[in-house]
Amino acid sequence: MSRKEKKAKKVKKTIVDSYDESSRDLTDHQAHRDVVYALPSKMSQTMQCYFVQMKRYTRQRVMVLSSVLLILMPVIYYAIKGTYIQEWLLPTSAVTNIAIAGILSFMPILIVLLSCIACGSILSQEFNERTAFLSLPLPMSRSSFYMGKFLAAFTLVGGIVAAAYGIAMLLTMTGTDRTYTWDLFRSLMVSLCFVFFCCSTTYMLSTKLKRGSTMLPFILLFIVLPLIAEIVPVFFKMDVISKILGYLPCFGADVALNMLGYTNVVISFNGIFSNFVSGLIDFSVGGNPIIMSIVCILSGALFLFLGYYVVKRRDV
């Protein structure tokens, strides 16, 4: 084939591909309607749902809010640096991990809040806004639809938490001893396990609630569960119960911060409450990060499965 012919063929192909010469009375062949195709695998369909949900997030307020929160971290850090607020709120330490923990002391509330915003009405919205009527009749299983959306929410919140760790590391490049240990990575892993728990719990609730809710899971995860964990030992006065309750997954972020050597958690409800009643109640959050991670993952998986069970049986 000559060079000229090759070029002509290429041009012809470009025209067909770009559909420039099309009109509405195309044949099936021209409109590619006769192309026999195979359905992609379940995993592939799940990933499609994942990407669609991620795309939706990029156009929703949750993403803007998350970005603002991330940008605010260094802004707040430099704004209060050297003031009495810093001494009260963020510990000034030359030890890098403790300094990072100080910067991340907002993390418990940040994770719960973002999980609730990202997952609180993600599924109920699909049914209320009737978009499920378009997605669910497609030739994919409900598990793909369910998992794709969950993975997107988990990625979003997990990504923000990882970015927060990254920013905290950058902020501690000056004024500390700059010794970044593996504890930092382990702390991040525990935080991600906590994110998984928060997201799956909120996601499960969004399958049960008709209109979805951001407030209800927030109150449950941030206030009710820690409150129960701290009040119950008062009545039973048993060390074992106190220790077991300390491993409730709602304390995951506190454990992650404790791993960095930061024990004075004042931002989470648990921290506030503990400070308040520390003289009365002998209560401490679980100390073993591995156990806490396992508890977070198992309880998260359980809630995820419960949510799937609800969605699978749901008549739309």
Add this chain to the structure above:
Amino acid sequence: MTAQTSGCPLHLERLKSSSKPNFSRCSLAQAIVPIGNDLFMLGSKMNVLNLMFCRTRDIQVIGFTPMDDDSDIGQGLSLDVRNLTKRFGNFTAVDNLSLKVKKGEFMGLLGPNGAGKSTTLKSITGLISPTKGKIYINGIDSVKHRNAMTHVGCVIETPESYPNFTPTEMMQYVGRIHGLSNKEIKIRARDVLEEVRMWSWRDKNIGEFSKGMRQRVSLAVAMFPNPNLVLLDEPTSGLDPRGMIEIRRTMNSLKKRGMSLLISTHILKEVSEMCTSMTMINHGKTIISGDVNKLIHNLAQNENTVAIELRMLGDLTNKFISDINAMTGVSNFEKMGEGSVKFSFNGTDDQQADIVDLVYAHKLRLLCMNETGADIESLYMKLTDEARVNIK
């Protein structure tokens, strides 16, 4: 898949674009007999466990049904609903309903509010799970295999696209779920969006669209996988007359492509204009099913009643009205407005001619005499009335 004795029709889905599936690499090549489009039968003395060998590059086994009770599955039918029952607690929404839509057939699903039309369509599309019964789409059990929905397009209860997506992005989403390549998605997206007249709006957010436009996007999504069965649940509900006409025009274009259609609607005109057959249901049960024209013809034969409308110039005196009412075969007399009356007539041609004579006898000038025979509306009214009487 459990072990099963021999003689089962198998639903095999082709994966490659070859015109004939290639079974040469399959050890059961001699035992597989084609019995329809995308439907093959496993020969005798074979065991379903051997299906593992059928998983060549060209075919994929997506289901099987024992031959004994379902031997005619997929034989020229796009949709085969068998004894469908759906209960919500104590309430039975659909009761033992059976429905067959042939390939290329346009069927209207009629019934009053709460008859079970939407529940039936939702069961077919898997939005709700049936309590009992089987649904075969192109011969594949849709309750067990989601793959059955591969060649089905549906618009159920005014679905909404994601408001912050553009029509093009919606097409990409649906295309990728169906496993189409980017190139095919691009070409098909333009094809279907032009068909529903939304191509010029392709890059605008769907949230900014009117209801009619959103409905057209939903229709484009339904048509995107080039379905051979389209299910529509009141596709024109809430649209202005122009929107209705445009949607109807699009639906008529489906005929050219040889698609089958099952449309649930309250607008009888849509059924009489588009559908070749109709099924009427009430309280979840089939009342009547068959060819639209035949059903209307039968009604006309059974009831020799026609509706007559007269438009006249001059004053309609009470004497004239009482004279017309007194004529043989006249019933349901109704004064429509200035010089216009409407009534039902059941009589001979001579008696009908007497009515015209009566008009002239009262020194009125006849402008128009419009006679309408049995139509889908009268059929609908008759059947729903009968259903009511039966319930009482």
